[in-house]
Amino acid sequence: xxxxxxxxxxxxxxxxxxxxxxxxxxxxxxxxxxxxxxxxxxxxxxxxxxxxxxxxxxxxxxxxxxxxxxxxxxxxxxxxxxx
Numbered sequence: 001x002x003x004x005x006x007x008x009x010x011x012x013x014x015x016x017x018x019x020x021x022x023x024x025x026x027x028x029x030x031x032x033x034x035x036x037x038x039x040x041x042x043x044x045x046x047x048x049x050x051x052x053x054x055x056x057x058x059x060x061x062x063x064x065x066x067x068x069x070x071x072x073x074x075x076x077x078x079x080x081x082x083x
Contacts, residue, residue, distance in 0.1 A: 022041075034061040038062065041054045050081055059075045
């Protein structure tokens, strides 16, 4: 992981926390709460800058919020990772 801060949690707990935030983002997207979905993605991206799911879901949330440039930037980041 690209996380830079040392966590007092075990690696398993850190991964569980990441997964929970990603699932939370998906749930918020499905319920139409794009702002909360974006915030959940930002929590993951703070520690894992290159997390593909977080970037994709953040882009979805930004599109729903009309923040097109932010959505584009997230998707471009994904495309760079795939190359």
